[in-house]
Amino acid sequence: MRAQQPAPEASPQQAPVETAKPASSVLYAPVGIDTLPGWQEDSIAEALPALRRSCERIKAIAPDRILGTGNIARPASAWHDACDAILRVGGGDAALRAALSDSFVAFRVAASGETPNEHGLFTGYYEADLHGALEQGGAFQYPIYGLPRDLVSVDVRDFAASANLPAGVPSTIVGRVVDSGRGQRMMPYYSRAEIDAERAIASAADVLVWADDPVAVHILHIQGSGRVTLPDGHVMRIGFAASNGRAFKGIGSILLEAGALRPGGASMIAVREWLRAHPDEAAKYMNLNTRYIFFRKLEPAETEDGPVGASNVSLTPGRSLAVDPRVIPLGAPLWLDTKDPDDIPIQRLVVAQDTGAAITGAVRGDYFWGHGEDAFMKAARMKSTGGYVLFVPKAPESLSSPMPPQVAPDENGQNAPSQPQ
Numbered sequence: 001m002r003a004q005q006p007a008p009e010a011s012p013q014q015a016p017v018e019t020a021k022p023a024s025s026v027l028y029a030p031v032g033i034d035t036l037p038g039w040q041e042d043s044i045a046e047a048l049p050a051l052r053r054s055c056e057r058i059k060a061i062a063p064d065r066i067l068g069t070g071n072i073a074r075p076a077s078a079w080h081d082a083c084d085a086i087l088r089v090g091g092g093d094a095a096l097r098a099a100l101s102d103s104f105v106a107f108r109v110a111a112s113g114e115t116p117n118e119h120g121l122f123t124g125y126y127e128a129d130l131h132g133a134l135e136q137g138g139a140f141q142y143p144i145y146g147l148p149r150d151l152v153s154v155d156v157r158d159f160a161a162s163a164n165l166p167a168g169v170p171s172t173i174v175g176r177v178v179d180s181g182r183g184q185r186m187m188p189y190y191s192r193a194e195i196d197a198e199r200a201i202a203s204a205a206d207v208l209v210w211a212d213d214p215v216a217v218h219i220l221h222i223q224g225s226g227r228v229t230l231p232d233g234h235v236m237r238i239g240f241a242a243s244n245g246r247a248f249k250g251i252g253s254i255l256l257e258a259g260a261l262r263p264g265g266a267s268m269i270a271v272r273e274w275l276r277a278h279p280d281e282a283a284k285y286m287n288l289n290t291r292y293i294f295f296r297k298l299e300p301a302e303t304e305d306g307p308v309g310a311s312n313v314s315l316t317p318g319r320s321l322a323v324d325p326r327v328i329p330l331g332a333p334l335w336l337d338t339k340d341p342d343d344i345p346i347q348r349l350v351v352a353q354d355t356g357a358a359i360t361g362a363v364r365g366d367y368f369w370g371h372g373e374d375a376f377m378k379a380a381r382m383k384s385t386g387g388y389v390l391f392v393p394k395a396p397e398s399l400s401s402p403m404p405p406q407v408a409p410d411e412n413g414q415n416a417p418s419q420p421q
Contacts, residue, residue, distance in 0.1 A: 026327055026362040027116050028072050028107035031389055033100065036335045038347025044093045047333075048086075049305060050320055050351040051096075053313040054331035055083035068329045072107055072392045079331075082393035100333065100349075104391040109327065111362035120363025122338040124382035125322065125356075127307050127315075127371035128226035130216045132209040132236070140210035142217050144228075147241045147294045148205035150176045151189055174245025189244040193287040208238060208295055215275045218251065218286045219268070221293040224356070225307030227371055237298040239308045246290035248357050251275070254288045268380035291357075306370060309354030317370030321388075322354035327362055328390060330355070336365065338386025341378060346386075363387055 033039065061067070063077035085103040089095045110118035133140040154173045175186045194200040209228050211217050220226045224240045252266035260274055260281075275282040302308050306315040309322070311330040321334060328334065329352065336350045346367070359366050365388065369375035 025112035026070070027110045027112045028070060028390065029110065029116075031106050031108045033104070033106045033391075036106070036347075036389060037337055038345070039097070039335070042093075042348045044096050044349050045089075045091055047316070047319045047349040047351060048089065048091065048096060050313075050316040050353065051086050051333060053304075053316075054311060054351050054353060055086055057311060057313055058083050058331045068332075068392060069326075072329075072390065074393050074395055078393040078395055100391060103393060104333070105394050106335065106389045106391055108387065108389050109363055110387075118363060118387045119385050120361060120365070120387065122336075122365045122367060122382065122384045122386045123358075124341070124367045124369050124379035125223055126369045126375035126379040128216065128220040128223045129371055129373075129376075130211050130213065130220060130226055130228045132211040132228040133231055134209060136207070136210045139212040142211045142214045143207040144209050144211055144217060144220070144238065145195075145201065145205040145294050146208050146296060148189075148201050150201075150204045151242060151244070151294070152177055152186060153242070153245075154186070172245075174243065188246065190292070191244070191246055191287075191290040192292045193290070195244070195292050197283070197287065205294065208297055209236060214286070215272060215282060218275070218289075219272065220295075221291075222251070222268075224293065225298075226295075237300075237303050237307065238295040239298045239302075241294045241296040243294070244290075244292040246292065248291040249289045250358075251286060251289055254285050258285060260285070269377065272380075306368065309368075311353045313353055315353055315368050316351075317368060317375070318348075319350050320353040320368040321350040322356045322359050322366035322368070323352045324360045324362075324364055325352075325355050326360075328352045329392075333391040334365075335389040335391070336367070336386065337388065338365075338367075339384045341381035341384070346384075350388075 058067075058076065058079045061076040061079070063075060063080060065076045066073050067076055067079060068074055082103040085099045086096075089099050108118055110116040111120070132144070136143075152175055154175075156171050156173060173186075175189050177184050178187050179185075190200040209230075211220075211228070226238055228236045228238060230236060252261070252268070252271050255261040255271060255274060256263065256266050260278075261270060275286070298308060302314060304314040306317060306320070309315045309320060310325070321336065323330075323334075332352045334350050334352055336346055336348055338346050340346055350367075354366070354368065356366055363386075365386075367379075367382065369378045369382075
């Protein structure tokens with residue numbers, strides 16, 4: 001999961017593709033699949049591994065559960081049938097195009113309003129690379145913590161299932177239980193400064209690995225997953241486990257407000273360079289982002305192509321997209337139409353497999369580039385305008401209305417990012 005876009009409260013027990021209603025009005029307008037830009041040019045079969053992994057998750061959902069909302073709502077049984085068609089594809093672009101055309105219909109997604117807007121922001125993320133050791137010593141002084149034993153997560157809906165939460169109020173509260181003198185009381189969990197500067201959780205959480213670079217650790221918290229190379233050359237993969245529930249504030253915004261970076265110059269590349277060039281000030285500014293991410297060790301069987309996203313499947317570089325799950329059902333195929341940071345068109349099939357705290361709205365996506373310095377450079381510079389088309393299984397209602405109804409707002413919708421921040 002993406003940390004900064006991570007779905008902090010997602011867990012393996014959550015339904016992998018069920019979503020709440022959108023937080024803002026969304027329009028889903030039918031379009032012809034064969035009209036999609038680049039439909040015949042994309043090496044579409046490259047998306048098959050991602051599709052198969054998501055379909056295996058979808059097929060585990062109860063058949064009568066409804067996935068999606070408004071005029072894209074479908075029972076899971078319809079997804080099961082459509083996924084069976086994908087799973088039967090042995091390979092090849094033509095075979096996959098045929099399966100998608102035969103079993104799915106396509107909807108262009110737009111933010112509703114006086115003038116519907118089908119364009120939005122597309123950024124990039126990657127799997128962070130770090131160097132670390134299992135024991136503290138030498139240059140390895142910066143802890144990457146596992147899930148604290150005293151961290152408590154409460155779903156408000158367990159206590160008031162029918163209540164409509166006010167706008168901006170999260171459905172999940174994260175904190176710790178303390179003795180107030182008049183019984184036990186739940187308090188906010190420790191902030192980043194308390195955890196890093198004061199070592200507030202040293203006795204409550206195990207250190208998975210000790211890193212040699214505090215800036216790399218902070219970027220790891222933003223990305224939500226990483227590869228840690230140990231002294232013997234072994235690579236340990238770690239992924240998002242939970243957050244401290246505090247508000248996320250991007251380090252780029254923090255440095256801009258402090259005057260350390262100039263407007264327009266706060267790319268992650270510039271941020272990384274500044275923090276490393278000013279080690280005495282870096283900790284102070286990084287601590288202003290109070291959100292803190294906890295990790296878990298990922299087993300090799302979980303990470304076939306990449307880290308694990310919010311839908312609990314391995315992400316595929318160039319074929320996985322983080323989305324707002326209130327708008328796009330996790331596991332759904334999408335036709336992405338945007339540009340990379342070098343202005344080269346990206347018109348290809350991707351799969352909604354991740355979420356993130358910063359990835360919200362009708363048309364908003366975070367494109368997974370993979371790992372390594374090249375992936376970092378792409379992800380750090382990507383800030384493109386674009387749109388996407390959502391594939392959902394065929395159903396009678398999907399063919400009936402040329403002007404689909406607007407989806408009403410629902411203040412209960414919550415984003416569960418895989419990317420922590």
